[in-house]
Amino acid sequence: MTIFATIASVTMRALLGRRRTLLMVLLAGTPVLLGLLVRANDAELDNIGPTIDGFVVRIVLPVVALVFGTAAIGSELDDGTAIHILTKPIGRSTIVAAKIAVAGTLTAALVVPSTVVAGFLLGGFDSDNVGVTFAFALGNLVGSFLYVAIFLVLSVVTSRGLIIGLAYSLIWEGLLSGLLPGTQIFSVREYIGGIAQALAPGAVADSIIGGGGFLYAAFALVIAVVLGSVRLATYEVRGAD
């Protein structure tokens, strides 16, 4: 087993073995529940884009990514278990990459199927809606890893990663990107919208990012991994006497 796989395996067990996973499953299931309600009323949406964007992309995905991203390493740094990994001859980038891979995979495993199922339930198998569904599914796949990477870095930088991550999602992405369109180039939500828009035109109302969402997301992911690795290399334990 490689070092990457060893760290990933422990991280996976740590993330799955707690009650929060069940809560995240329930949260990720709410778009499906919404779709079932729509179906139960024999309704079908003409354009599912705004619903998927407003519910899955803006609420479910950031919250699930925030919980897994900050728990992947921030919780271990806070409770001291991270010491057992940090005091081994391992490059810090390996630790960061393994944890992003695991937390991102878990987030995507919950959010992407939820997007697809909810998309079909809300919009049926109309070709436009199917296109939008898969466009958002791909956008959410990319967004899962990027959100997790950003939240993981925040949890390495500060013990208040959860709160700052929430503020990023609510204030920066929710408020500022609407008031100041220029801030959208630093918004994961807008990258996802751009990807969806590029793959299925009309998926979102407007996007200044467009197809550049792929590029922005890739660039931001690399920056996050590098920043996380550098910060972890200079990480100082909390709570010494």
Added chain:
Amino acid sequence: MTPPDATPAAVDVAAVDTAAPPLAQAASAAEPATEPAILLERVSRWYGNVVAVNDISFALAPGITGLLGPNGAGKTTLLHMLAGLLRPSSGRIRVAGQSAWRNPGVYRSIGLVPEREAVHSFLTGREFATLAARLQRLPDPSAAAARVIRTVDLEAAADRQIGTYSKGMRQRAKIAAALVHDPAILLLDEPFNGMDPRQRLHMMDLLRSMAAAGRTILFSSHILEEVERLADGVLVIVAGRLAAAGDFREIRRLMTDRPHTFLVRSSDDRRLAAAFMAEPAVFGTELRENRLTVRVAEFAGFTRAVARVARDASVTLYEVAPTDDSLESVFAYLVSRR
């Protein structure tokens, strides 16, 4: 002990003892330049305005050294700096001939047993040791884990989740993980916390055998007796400063022979106070609120004389009690000597 530099402060520290086994001799120009296993040169660490470690220098060679000091003295901060988990605010630290800070490669030579109990509770003891072996890139992680599980006497519970362990068992699991790669340097922060007497003896034997095999072991404790039983040399740290360093017996003697204050109750405190003042071991008495306080220069001399002086003065002793025998007061005395 000989410090790595010749600053006045370091010379004072060194004055305690000059031939303690585990503390490295300074390399002179004529000697071959072999670097000690652990070397600190004028190391300080502060958090804002709070100085946690203040201008500490020492060098350690193979053997067992106890890092002794009261809670909050800076022992954990010092060990964390040695383990590369904290950056020194000033000064230089070398461990196994390398910088410990921002150098994951140094962990091939270091085993760390942190004080905090936190361990991945969902892992079994064996899985935890195997994890450490894998992360050390050992060729046969399972065999290495089995070896250290046996070494720390944890075989019976090795396949139970650590979350079900007692404090002492968790401690042994952490020690197993720290030993799995057979490190040249072992840093242990309060390693005997939570262990029962049998486990404690077993662990002491283990550490002694490792030291005999050429390992450098530094362990912290706030319990004098632990250090006395195990360590060849001792570093006493108080309020972030190195109060004394060297052979344990010499420091123990300093601790015992320091000035003491006794509270005495007797049938005639005033007459007894006058009689005490004739004794060379006594340098002051004070009568206040029907209590006699006696300040003595030397513990042993006074305890030998007190009964005789009372008898000669025809005074009946009711109580003789040292007032400042806490470890903190002993440490404070050692600091004041510097």
